[in-house]
Amino acid sequence: MVSIKLLKPYFIKINSEYIRIILAYQYFSIIINNKVYQFVPIEGQEIMINRKTSHVVNTETKFAFQKENHIIYLTLKKLSTLNDFTKQIKEIIKPFDVNVKGVNRNISSDTDKLIMKLELENIKSLIDLAIDSRDQKLFHQLSKQYYMIKNKRHLT
Numbered sequence: 001m002v003s004i005k006l007l008k009p010y011f012i013k014i015n016s017e018y019i020r021i022i023l024a025y026q027y028f029s030i031i032i033n034n035k036v037y038q039f040v041p042i043e044g045q046e047i048m049i050n051r052k053t054s055h056v057v058n059t060e061t062k063f064a065f066q067k068e069n070h071i072i073y074l075t076l077k078k079l080s081t082l083n084d085f086t087k088q089i090k091e092i093i094k095p096f097d098v099n100v101k102g103v104n105r106n107i108s109s110d111t112d113k114l115i116m117k118l119e120l121e122n123i124k125s126l127i128d129l130a131i132d133s134r135d136q137k138l139f140h141q142l143s144k145q146y147y148m149i150k151n152k153r154h155l156t
Contacts, residue, residue, distance in 0.1 A: 002074075004084045005029040005036055009092055014126065016137045018057065019096045021047040021089070030065055030074075037065035037072060047076060049093055056080055056089070095119050096126070120150060 010024035023046065028039035044061035059077040066072075079085045123146045130139040 001031075001033065002082060003031045004082060004088060005031050007085065007088045007092075012092070012096070014051070014096050014138070016135065016141065017051060019049040019051055019093050021049070021092060023047070023063075028063075032065075032072065035067055037067045037070075040064045040066045040071070042071075043073065044076070047089065049089070051096065054090070054093065095122055116149075120146060123149070 006027065006029045008027045009021045010027050011022040013020040013022065023039055023041070025038060025040060030037050030039075041064075043064045044058070045063075046058070046061070048057040049055065050057050056076050059075065059080065061076050062073045063076070063079065064071050064073055123142055127139060127142045127146065130136075130142055
């Protein structure tokens, strides 16, 4: 049985079409038959997601996982069949997904409010990057997403 122990992006790159999740050693590990295997960037090291469809584009990319001297290779297609993998990917891309009309959770606690504010700050940073790279399309998409979330949740 295969399951995800840890999946955190090392870096996220976005443009108007794709969300690219860059992975690094110690940020991604899986459990196979109760043994933890660490991601090693000797093959693929990027998950590429279409922003409009939220689907993984590079499904044939192989990822290497190592435990001591034993290395196992899994394609993104295989990893995408794991529920915990797809759930974690959805959470990672949620702030960048073009189709997100707002966050669908109730903001009832101070922690949730803080998380929402941090997500908005993250989008503001991405807007700055879009301005720096003179990507007008991305700037407009991120600005629209920012104001939709902010207005829907009435945060200041």
